[in-house]
Amino acid sequence: MGKTRFYNLAVIGSFILVVLSSVAMAEDSLVLGMSTALTGPTAELGLRMRDGVMLGLERVNDAGGIQGRRVVLRAYDDGYEPQRVAQNLRRLVEDDQAVAIIGNVGTPTAIAALPIITSHGVPFVAPFTGAGLLRKTPPQRYVINFRASYVQEVTTMIRGLIEQGGIRPDEIAFFTQRDSYGDAGYVGGVTALQHYGLHDVRNILHVRYERNTLAVENALADLVYSPRNIRAVIMVGAYAPCAKFIRLAKDVGLKAVFLNVSFVGSELLLNELGEQGDGVIVTQVVPPLTGDGVPIVREYLADFKRFNQAGRPNHVGLEGYISTRLLQRALVQIEGRVTRELVVDALESLGSFDLGLGVALQLSPERHQACQQVWGTYFSHGQTVPFAWETLPKLLKAQRGTP
Known part of the structure; x- marks a missing residue:
């Protein structure tokens, strides 16, 4: 009986250690979220966007992360179907405590995400869509676009x-x-x-x-x-x-x-x-991969090789990579605890800046689309x-x- 009790206590103790370890890991990292098509007819777009964001995060974390904390991505599959987005977004926002959502693929799925984005006050950064509904005047506070419409x-x-x-x-x-x-x-x-x-x-x-x-x-x-x-x-x-x-x-x-x-x-x-x-x-909405002398393209290609990303370089992946670099530029400006509101404030304060695309980018409280260029x-x-x-x-x- 004593041995059984000791065994049970050991199991409970191990479980508590796992939980505490998970909590510590969550506290030691910044979480970004993504709801995208990982299966179905549009899966390749979602997979490439996810991989581009993750490649950008490899670069960020290799340089020490944000305030010494790793930045991780939680990506959930919506199959490019709007009715699956709400559950994913609630999980990301409420359970995973994502400080921002990045790179969601598609217009109908982005529209389905907006009510949760607005009600929870979470930044919706660089969705993979050029829809006008995400580019209102004045802009929606929590929607920050990278790409041209x-x-x-x-x-x-x-x-x-x-x-x-x-x-x-x-x-x-x-x-x-x-x-x-x-x-x-x-x-x-x-x-x-x-x-x-x-x-x-x-x-x-x-x-x-x-x-x-x-x-x-x-x-x-x-x-x-x-x-x-x-x-x-x-x-x-x-x-x-x-x-x-x-x-x-x-x-x-x-x-x-x-x-x-x-x-x-x-x-x-x-x-x-x-x-x-x-x-x-x-x-x-990103420079051609063959564009000579474009710094961000050179860096993408170099990181693609350096971090041994599978597949081949592509324009969707490049967009995800640039979107991550854009968000990184804002995150490094935040002092102290990173909150969702401070992420939006930091993005809006970027003003006119250069990410190496060969064209100037701009974000402000009045402008929530960073790039206007079409190649x-x-x-x-x-x-x-x-x-x-x-x-x-x-x-x-x-x-x-x-x-």
């Missing part, structure tokens, strides 16, 4: 198509995801087209597909059988359905240039398209390379097979 990306496309390519507004079609993400890109595109003389939105062909599916055939049929002379298709979707749409469109002989916003993940789209990718344009890339011979809009006429001729 979808409106800026699509406006850049339309400016290039019309001013450089000589394409009329009614020769541009939209292929979008049927949700808030697709709507954000389409509405931004229509607004831009109105500056170029569009008077009736019914003159613009808009075809759609359902989120987390590959059901693009009806959308393609609507485009192919349209009486309009479509010369460009602006795509606001995920990489797999966009790739399928492009392949099928080329198979049926559609002579148009295809343009994608950054959310598509250019490397993922290129992997899906293979040889059929040549000439496809993707706007980026152009396109696919050529199995590579993603920088694209200058001045060369668009040549690309359009190549797509139509004319000399």
